[in-house]
Every structure is written in structure tokens, then in C-alpha cells.
Amino acid sequence: MTSIITEMFRNMVFTEHELQYMQGKLKKIRLQKKDFLLQEGEEVHDIYYIHDGCLRTYFIDTTGKEHTLQFAVKGWWTSDYIALFGRERTKSVSYIECIKDAVLYQISKDDFDILCDEMPKISRFHIKNLESAFAAFHRRILENLTLSAKERYLNFIKSYPTIEQNVKNYHIASFLGITTESLSRIRREIASE
Amino acid sequence: MTSIITEMFRNMVFTEHELQYMQGKLKKIRLQKKDFLLQEGEEVHDIYYIHDGCLRTYFIDTTGKEHTLQFAVKGWWTSDYIALFGRERTKSVSYIECIKDAVLYQISKDDFDILCDEMPKISRFHIKNLESAFAAFHRRILENLTLSAKERYLNFIKSYPTIEQNVKNYHIASFLGITTESLSRIRREIASE
DNA sequence: CGCGACGTTGATTTGCCTCAACGATTGTGG
């Protein structure tokens, strides 16, 4: 029997019993474009696996500007990690918005922790993911320190071609930390080369 | 018996046997100011626990400028995480320099992975650390997107008072992503308030 | 003492932002 579980854990092999056990902790969620998975101030207890569609995590600063932290497409996991993983649990500081109709699977962080304790292969999977993310974060910080807006944009469309198709330019701008006007000028410049 | 191991794992309790087993995988390292723990191009196999002193991780961009990714003081762990945790293992892209005489304990990533497999409490410890770091990274990216150089500086000296004492201003500047001149002007501005 | 490393200051430049206006594209109700 094939299951969403095997997709979530990158084709890891499970027994029928394990599959049913894990399945019981999952909840399927359908979202439409513009729906919010999470809004600022809400309590955060869950993590979400994206089976299809596209979401973005952003927060709004004191001047009202949006800043995009992360996009998530098929195969990715998302949540408000600041609230969920921070040393002291806080309410959500960000918004997670559906930007392309999506199908998600939700599991509570508590249940996920239990799975990690009960099943070493899940624990290893989680560690591997976190380590990869760790490296990716270092790379992103390093890029932010080093590259010009234009270079960061070129980098983005090269690194995330799947995401580029789903998102608006102003989403990309807010991810890169620039204004839509600047991005527009950058795109013109690139087109003229 | 008290051991460096209990310090490394935040007062976790171990049996005498466990302590000796783990001790066998550790190597003590002493570094003096200006020594390098790691240089660009070297192979990376180990992670390092800082028992004392201060280190900084930086890399040099194509124009020769230094960018500081991370400082590390007592109680922290460090390595070139891009090389060590990245999906494909690469040689080091950064330098880790001792900026205050230091005592470290080295353990290979392979051995650490073995410990995680053999000892669930180590696995949980590792996951907890990675998750906290994950949240911290999100916060740092968010700050970089939001705050002015002056705000980031004030934030830095508030968040890391222990580090501030050990590092030069130009280290802080390269951590914040600004020039030493700009930092100097910011400090003057703050002093005059 | 004298040298090198570090920090400061000033003048100028630059990359990106802000504000304002105007096309282009998308979506929706009649």
C-alpha cells in the first residue's frame, strides 16, 4: 500500500502497522489561494507537510511592510519556526498564506516529537533535515552579506525555478529584502543584456 | 566524577561507562589568539565544543572582504556547517579563527552521528539544539530584512554582551554587514545621545 | 621609540528607497 507517509519521509520504508499508526496523527488540510494557514498572534502547535500547492511565510514590520521569510512547495515542510522552535514558546509572529491552491498534512509538534522518540529512523530524518536547513541558512546569511540585490535575484531564480512560477514579483522582492520598484528595475536591466 | 562531557551536554546525566566511552571520542585542542582552527579549502570532518575562549567564523568574498558568520564562546559549538551539514559534502568555504586563547573539544561528525544512533538522549539534545538554532536563524534573517544598521548594532551588544568584550569593532562590523567606518559613525551617534 | 593594527573623520559616490504617476494584466459581475 502506498501512502502519503512514504512521500513525506522521502520513500522511507515502513511496516503496515507503522503506517497506520502515523496516519492516525495526520490531518489533511485543503487551502485555497489567499487563505491563511496561520496568522500573527495565533498559537502554534503544528508543522505542515506540503503535498501540493505553494505557501509563503511572511511577517509585517512596525512600518507595515511585509517581509517574506520562506516559500514552501511540494515536498517541503512549513510552520512558524520562530514560535515553534524558539527556546520559549511564543505566539505566532508571522503569517502563512496560501498563494497557490494547496493540500497539506498537519501533524502536531508534540506528536512529531513522540514519533522521533519511538522511531529512530524518524529521528534521523528530522536531524538530517535540520542539518541541511542549518547549512542553507548559513548560505543565505552569507549571500545577504555578500551579494547585491541583482545577484541575489539571479541566485533566487536559479535556485528556486519551481517557486518562481507560483509567486508574484512583489513576493520575490520582499523575500530578497528590496522594493518592488527596485526589482522591476533589476529585471529591466537583466532583460537588456 | 565530573567531566567535560557533562558540561558539553548541559548537565545531562551519564553512567560512568557512557562517560568513558564518549571521552574516548573526544580530542582536546588548545588554540592561541590568531591561530586558525580551519581554513578555506580544508576538509571538514569535525565539530568543536568551546570550553573557553572565543572564535569567529568568517569567509572572504571575491573582492577580498571578510564577512563574519558567527562568533562562538564558552558553551557553544562551532564548525563550518555549510561544508559539514550541506547536502553534498564540500571542502571548507570559511575560516575559523581564534580571537581569544581557547580550549576546545573536538569530535568527528561521524562519531557524533554514531552517538546519536546509540544514545537517544544525545539525539534529543542534538535535535533541540538544531531547532533552537533554526528559530534563531529565522530571527536573524528577519532582523537583517527589517532593521537599520544602528538597530542591528544595538541589538548585537544587547544580545551578546559576552562576545562584545572579546571582539574588535571591525569584527562586529563584518558580522552586521557594514563597514568599520559606518560602525564608527554609528557608535559616535549613540555616544552623543 | 617606532611600527603596525585599529579606530575615527571628512568628502564624495552609489545603490536602493520613497513618492507619485501611469501602463498592463487579471478577475469579476452584469
Next chain:
DNA sequence: CCACAATCGTTGAGGCAAATCAACGTCGCG
């Protein structure tokens, strides 16, 4: 299916924060 509105993207003018370039104090150390 069209008409119109809303959303999104582009362009221009002007401004500002931080970079660059250059010079000069200051501190610590051989």
C-alpha cells in the same frame, strides 16, 4: 463575453543611508 475595477508591474525624479576613498589620530607592543 465584455466592461470596469482591482491588482500588479513599470517608470521617473529626488532623497538618504551606507559605501568608498583618503587621510589622520591613537593605542599597544616588540
